[in-house]
Amino acid sequence: MRDTLPNYFLFDTQPEAHLTPEVIAEACRQLKRNRAQYLRDMPTDQLITHLSRLAGNWQDDLFPFRKMALDTGPSATGFSRSTLAHGLDRFFARITEDNLHNLIAQELGDCRRLDAPLSTPEERSENRLAFARGPELIGHIASGQLPCPTMMSMIQGLLVGSAQFIKCAENAGWLPTLFAHSLYDAHPKLGACIELAHWPGGQTELESPLFDEADCITATGHDETLASIQTRINPHKRFIGYGHRVSFAYIHQDMLSRALSRDLAQRMAQDIASWNQLGCLSPHLVYVERGGAVRPEVFAEMIAEALDTLETTQPRGEISPEESGTIAYKRNFYEVRSAGTGDVRQWKSKEGTHWTVVFEEDPVFTTSCLNRFIHVKPIGDLEEMLRVAEMARGQVSTVGVAAPKNDTETIVKQLAHWGVTRVCPIGQMQDPPLGWRHDGRPPLGDLVTWTDWEQ
Amino acid sequence: MTFQSYNEADRSITRFIEQGDGDFETLALALHDLQARYVPAIAALCQNRGITPGSNHQIHQIPAIPTIAFRDMAITSIPEQDRIHHFESSGTTAAKPSHHWHHRKSLKLYETSLRLPFQKYVLNGKKWKGRILALTPLRTEAPNSSLAHMASHVLGSDTIHAAECCDNGWNINQHICDTACEQAILSDDPLLIFGPAFSFLHWLDATDTLHKLPQGSRIMETGGYKGRSRELPKNEFHKLLSERLSVPESHIVCEYGMCELGSQAYDREIGTRQERAFRFPHWAQPIIINPETGNPCAEGEIGLLRIIDLANVYSSVAIQTQDLARSVLDGFEVLGRDQAAEPRGCSLNLLQQT
Numbered sequence: 001m002r003d004t005l006p007n008y009f010l011f012d013t014q015p016e017a018h019l020t021p022e023v024i025a026e027a028c029r030q031l032k033r034n035r036a037q038y039l040r041d042m043p044t045d046q047l048i049t050h051l052s053r054l055a056g057n058w059q060d061d062l063f064p065f066r067k068m069a070l071d072t073g074p075s076a077t078g079f080s081r082s083t084l085a086h087g088l089d090r091f092f093a094r095i096t097e098d099n100l101h102n103l104i105a106q107e108l109g110d111c112r113r114l115d116a117p118l119s120t121p122e123e124r125s126e127n128r129l130a131f132a133r134g135p136e137l138i139g140h141i142a143s144g145q146l147p148c149p150t151m152m153s154m155i156q157g158l159l160v161g162s163a164q165f166i167k168c169a170e171n172a173g174w175l176p177t178l179f180a181h182s183l184y185d186a187h188p189k190l191g192a193c194i195e196l197a198h199w200p201g202g203q204t205e206l207e208s209p210l211f212d213e214a215d216c217i218t219a220t221g222h223d224e225t226l227a228s229i230q231t232r233i234n235p236h237k238r239f240i241g242y243g244h245r246v247s248f249a250y251i252h253q254d255m256l257s258r259a260l261s262r263d264l265a266q267r268m269a270q271d272i273a274s275w276n277q278l279g280c281l282s283p284h285l286v287y288v289e290r291g292g293a294v295r296p297e298v299f300a301e302m303i304a305e306a307l308d309t310l311e312t313t314q315p316r317g318e319i320s321p322e323e324s325g326t327i328a329y330k331r332n333f334y335e336v337r338s339a340g341t342g343d344v345r346q347w348k349s350k351e352g353t354h355w356t357v358v359f360e361e362d363p364v365f366t367t368s369c370l371n372r373f374i375h376v377k378p379i380g381d382l383e384e385m386l387r388v389a390e391m392a393r394g395q396v397s398t399v400g401v402a403a404p405k406n407d408t409e410t411i412v413k414q415l416a417h418w419g420v421t422r423v424c425p426i427g428q429m430q431d432p433p434l435g436w437r438h439d440g441r442p443p444l445g446d447l448v449t450w451t452d453w454e455q
Numbered sequence: 456m457t458f459q460s461y462n463e464a465d466r467s468i469t470r471f472i473e474q475g476d477g478d479f480e481t482l483a484l485a486l487h488d489l490q491a492r493y494v495p496a497i498a499a500l501c502q503n504r505g506i507t508p509g510s511n512h513q514i515h516q517i518p519a520i521p522t523i524a525f526r527d528m529a530i531t532s533i534p535e536q537d538r539i540h541h542f543e544s545s546g547t548t549a550a551k552p553s554h555h556w557h558h559r560k561s562l563k564l565y566e567t568s569l570r571l572p573f574q575k576y577v578l579n580g581k582k583w584k585g586r587i588l589a590l591t592p593l594r595t596e597a598p599n600s601s602l603a604h605m606a607s608h609v610l611g612s613d614t615i616h617a618a619e620c621c622d623n624g625w626n627i628n629q630h631i632c633d634t635a636c637e638q639a640i641l642s643d644d645p646l647l648i649f650g651p652a653f654s655f656l657h658w659l660d661a662t663d664t665l666h667k668l669p670q671g672s673r674i675m676e677t678g679g680y681k682g683r684s685r686e687l688p689k690n691e692f693h694k695l696l697s698e699r700l701s702v703p704e705s706h707i708v709c710e711y712g713m714c715e716l717g718s719q720a721y722d723r724e725i726g727t728r729q730e731r732a733f734r735f736p737h738w739a740q741p742i743i744i745n746p747e748t749g750n751p752c753a754e755g756e757i758g759l760l761r762i763i764d765l766a767n768v769y770s771s772v773a774i775q776t777q778d779l780a781r782s783v784l785d786g787f788e789v790l791g792r793d794q795a796a797e798p799r800g801c802s803l804n805l806l807q808q809t
Contacts, residue, residue, distance in 0.1 A: 321746065321757040322779055328746035328759055329777045332521040339499035340528060352747045 004068065008184050010197035011168060011177045019199055021209045027195050028165055028213035032137050035163035038189035042161065044114050048100040050187050051155060055095030058088060058182070065182040069175060076174040077147070079276060080317035087275050090431045091148045095155065099434045104159065106435045107444035108132050114161060117453045127455050132448040134160025135238065139214035141167050141207075141229060143221040144244075146279045147175035153218060154179065154194060160447050163193040165210055173198045201225075204232065216240070216447060240446050242439050245280040245397035246367060248287065249426060250385060250411075251299065252403035256292025262302055264402055267427030269306030271400060272355075273314050274430035277370045281398045281422075281430050284368040285375035287385045296378035297345060300359035304347035307355040307372060316354045319371050326369045327353040334358045365389045382411060386418050397439070398422040400429045456481045457508070458489040461532065461769065465560055468765050472567055472738045479740065480514050483763050486772045487517045493532035496524060497771055514763050515742050515751050519775035522715045525553035530715075530770050533558050542601035542714040545624055555601070555714050561769040566608050568717050568766035572736045573609040576708055576721035577675050583647060585671065587614040588635040590627055590650025590658065596620050601714040602677060606649055618654060624683065627657040636666040636700070645671030648700070652676050652692060653684040659699050660684070666700050673706040673725050678789075709733075711789060715774050717766025720786070732786030738765040741787045743780055757781045757790060 007013050010027060057063040066088070073084045104111040109120040109130075117129035138157045142150045150166060154176065157164040168176060177196045184191025199206050207229075211217060216238040219229050226241035233239050249271070255264060271283055286303070288296035331348055338344040343361035355372040363377045365388055379385045389396070399420050403411050412423045421440035422432065437443060458464040464486055471477040488508040491501045500518045501507070511517055520530050522544075531538070537558045544553035557565065574580055587610045591600065594607035597620055606614065617632045618625040639646035646668050648655075655676060674696055680686045687695065693707050705726055711733045712719035718739035722731045735741060742751050743758040752758040760780035763773055779790040 324746040325759045325779050326777070328744070328749070329521055329523070329775065332519065332775050333523045333527075335503065336496055336500055336520060336524045337527060339503040340496050 005178075005181050008191065009177055009180060009195060011173050014198060019197060019206055021205050024165075024197070024206055025209035025213060027197075028137055028139075028210060031163035031165060031193060031195055032213070034189070034192040035136060035161070039158070039163065039193045040161050044104065044112060044159070047158060047161075047190075048097055050190060051158065052095055052097040052100060054182060054186050055092040057186070058092040058179075063182075065178055065185070069178055073175065074317060077172075078145075078317055078319065080315045082314040083273070083276060083317060086314055087146075087148065087430070090274075091151065094431075094434045100159065103434045104444065107442055108448065114159075114448075117451070129453040129455065131451045131453065132160070133451070134162040134447050135214070135216035135449075137163045137165065137214045137216075138447070139165050139167070139210045139217045141217065141219035141221070142172065142176075143169045143219075143225070144279065145169065145172045146275050147172065147179070148275075149220065149279070150176040151179050154183075156443055156447065158190060158193070160444055162216070162447070164195070165214065166194070166196045167207070167210070168196055168198040170198065170200070207232065211237075218242070220244070238447075240441075243395070245395055245439070246284050246392055247281050247396065247398035247400070247429060248285050248365075248389070248392075249283045249400035249429070250379075250382065250402070251286065251288045251292075251426070252401075252407065252411075253289035253292035254404045254407075255402040256288070256294040256296075256299060258293055261292075261294040261299055262306075264426055265299060265302035266306040266309075267425075268303050268400075269310050270427055271429040272303070272307060272372055272374050273310045273316070276316055276319075277368065277372055277374075279430055281432060282370070283374065283400060283429055284370075285366055285377060287363070287377055287379040287389075290378050290380060296376065297359050300345070300357050300376035301347060303374065303376065304355070304357040307357065307374075308349065311349060311354050316372050319353070323369075323371055324353045327356060327371060327373055330358075330369055330373065331356055363388045365392050382414060386414070394419050396420050398424060398429055398432075400424055400426045402426045456485045458485050461489065461493070461560075464489055464768055465564060468738070468768055469564060469567060471765065472564075472571065472736075475737060479737065479763075479765070482765055483514045483517065483772055484511055486765060486768060487511065490532060490771060494530060494771065496520065496528050496530050514740070514773075515744070515761070517763065517773040519761050519773035520771040521775040522553060522713065522777065525555060525715050526551045529554065529556060531556040532769050533561065541599060542604065543599040544714045545600065545602075553714055555770060558769070564766060564768055565717050568736070568738065569605050569719070570609055572719060572721060573605075573675075575736075576710075576724050577647070577673065579724065579726060585645035585647060585669075586635065586639045586642075587611065588632060588646060588648045589614045589616050590618055590632070590648065590654035592616055592618040592620050592625050597625065601712070602651065605712075605719075610647075610649060614649075617658070618650075625654070627654050627661075629658050629661050632658045633662060633664055633666070636664075636668060639669060639672070640667060643669050645669050645673070647673050647675070648702075649675045650677070652678050652687075653680045655692075655696060656680075656684040656687070659695065665698075668701050671706075672700070672702050673708070674700070674702050675708050675710055677710045677712065713776070715767075715770070716762060716764050717768075717770075718762075718764045722786070730784055732784040732788055734786035735762070735764075739763065741780070741782070743782055743787065744775075752781070755781055755783070760787065760789065 058066050070081050074081050101111045110118050112118055113132045117131040119129045140153050180194050211233050217233055218240040219226055220242040223243045230239050288299050334346045338346050345359045347357045349355050357374050359376045363379050366375045399415050401423050415423055490497045533556050538556045540557040542555045589606040591603045591606045593616050594603050597603040615635045617628050693704050696707055697704050708725050709722045710719050718735055720733035720735045722733050723729045740763045742761045744761050745752045745758045757779055760776045760778045780787045
């Protein structure tokens with residue numbers, strides 16, 4: 001990136017440039033100065049116009065930053081060109097003026113509440129108004145390999161008028177930085193309110209100035225990592241932690257008709273292929289109810305066929321020896337298992353480790369080694385599924401559901417009581433809407449602080 | 456070449472182990488053909504792949520059994536009624552451990568396979584005249600630990616055992632360790648210390664004593680932390696051992712073994728200037744497999760470590776490990792997570808994979 005773009009961000013100068021606590025502290029202070037000058041008082045409408053136009057540009061094949069993402073992205077990120085194109089298109093398609101307005105309205109009751117004190121009808125009856133403001137500086141500690149969650153955080157932070165310092169995840173800072181460049185290019189004043197850098201985990205001396213300067217810290221990571229970060233943050237500051245989560249899918253027997261099941265399997269395969277299954281929202285396994293016209297095992301085979309087809313249009317791309325080694329080892333194991341019993345079947349790409357489907361009669365909850373490796377298991381009904389998935393309870397983000405319309409509400413209620421925070425149709429697991437409540441929490445509501453004005 | 460019976464295979468392979476009499480590849484292929492007849496999992500795997508006796512011509516074509524399969528099924532030709540013993544994999548997870556089954560004959564072969572390389576790599580082929588401290592329990596206390604069995608077998612009855620069994624494996628009694636060191640220093644007898652890396656750390660992290668062990672003292676460590684202690688890169692771990700116990704790094708040898716294997720590799724013959732790289736004895740060979748193609752890797756390329764182990768007469772001659780490795784010198788190097796790329800994604804470690 002450094003060869004083709006200016007060094008606007010610390011990330012651009014790395015790894016050569018040596019980061020010190022002083023550099024981080026000064027960057028944070030500069031961000032806050034820029035925010036006061038350019039961002040804090042920018043009208044929400046204007047901000048929304050800038051962001052939605054930028055998102056529109058990102059969907060245009062001639063947009064130089066998109067071209068760079070697709071041309072250089074495969075070597076920089078490991079995702080194939082078509083996987084990147086698909087993922088970026090789905091992501092930016094959601095960043096529209098309407099959606100951004102709706103997001104603020106959903107979160108704050110009215111989309112102008114960041115500009116001036118306003119009241120909702122309920123507040124008006126009490127003769128009061130309220131004004132929401134975002135943090136002065138948000139420090140994001142990102143993790144995982146997907147660029148979208150980081151870019152979404154950046155957009156949300158800008159919407160509430162906050163400067164942001166993003167500590168990128170290892171090997172995952174390239175695309176968010178490219179996005180920041182596109183922002184800088186379109187609106188230098190907005191770009192000047194964002195900083196990105198990366199340093200290996202455990203360098204607490206670099207995190208300390210960020211934690212000191214920021215008034216809100218968001219972090220994603222393992223629960224232990226979050227707990228450790230929280231202990232280093234002044235308790236008066238806001239800390240928003242998102243633990244790693246798993247997701248899975250549930251296919252109701254009534255959806256397994258001969259007419260519907262092939263299309264459903266194709267959508268399931270897309271959920272597995274999107275971002276190579278590497279996000280918290282990607283399915284680890286698919287529970288398929290027995291009793292449908294298409295048996296669970298046959299449905300697994302349909303997913304395999306769909307993954308094989310997808311490999312020609314959205315190839316997975318290269319992965320590290322450790323990742324492919326894990327897949328090869330797992331395949332070896334399931335081959336031994338399937339050879340010895342009729343309860344296990346495995347389908348896999350003819351060459352390489354591109355995709356794998358493992359069908360097992362044993363319904364025990366199993367996590368996948370990802371990179372397009374999916375487990376398919378038959379299940380009697382929803383109750384049985386929740387029983388066997390008990391070990392994952394509290395750590396599940398999304399359940400992709402295919403069920404008859406009339407049954408879905410009951411299913412959603414059961415899943416919600418069990419602890420699931422997002423239910424969506426098959427084919428949309430990796431594409432949460434803009435207003436998605438991450439871990440069941442309000443995306444902007446968590447960031448802002450209210451000032452109530454009683455009249 | 457074909458083996459008509461396990462007796463014949465056992466005899467031929469014991470002769471090969473003890474006298475080098477025979478050809479490794481021929482024996483491995485013949486042993487596999489025998490196992491494909493008597494080990495159900497291997498038979499099923501061969502049937503699945505359309506492999507018939509004699510159809511393999513190269514050892515990398517032998518269908519390998521992944522170590523994890525030892526948790527799931529009995530990978531053995533030994534009939535249930537004849538199984539008198541088994542070794543279990545260690546670990547702290549709730550997952551089922553691996554089981555490597557044995558009967559009298561297979562144990563005898565295993566012990567032969569243990570003894571010879573230990574004598575070569577750790578004792579330089581000489582009789583040990585010093586003291587011995589094992590950071591493992593007695594074999595009678597931990598009968599299913601292959602490491603405890605090894606310690607009891609190769610170290611002899613004068614060994615001081617500093618480990619006490621607990622629910623989660625074993626704990627180290629630091630007092631016993633320190634006393635053994637002090638006595639060795641007092642009598643000026645070299646001390647041989649044997650144990651897994653995590654046990655050394657349990658001991659050294661719990662005390663701050665420094666021992667100046669007599670010249671000739673040596674350490675055999677088996678690597679592996681299994682989440683039981685902090686983890687150190689090998690060179691730092693050896694530096695720590697060297698600083699705290701005054702055993703020069705040339706006298707620290709690392710062993711690579713697992714309960715699914717009958718043979719062990721060592722990374723240096725103690726006291727020599729040999730470059731560190733794991734080397735198996737002549738009856739076992741590592742093959743680094745390219746996970747994408749399933750074929751052997753090019754020289755120096757990172758892949759999955761597979762071991763063709765003739766000492767596994769009664770289980771599987773080809774074992775697929777989950778370790779990433781690359782060939783170096785005349786041996787191999789096992790890559791830790793820090794050396795290979797971190798796995799991507801944010802999957803949870805909800806459970807030890809089946």
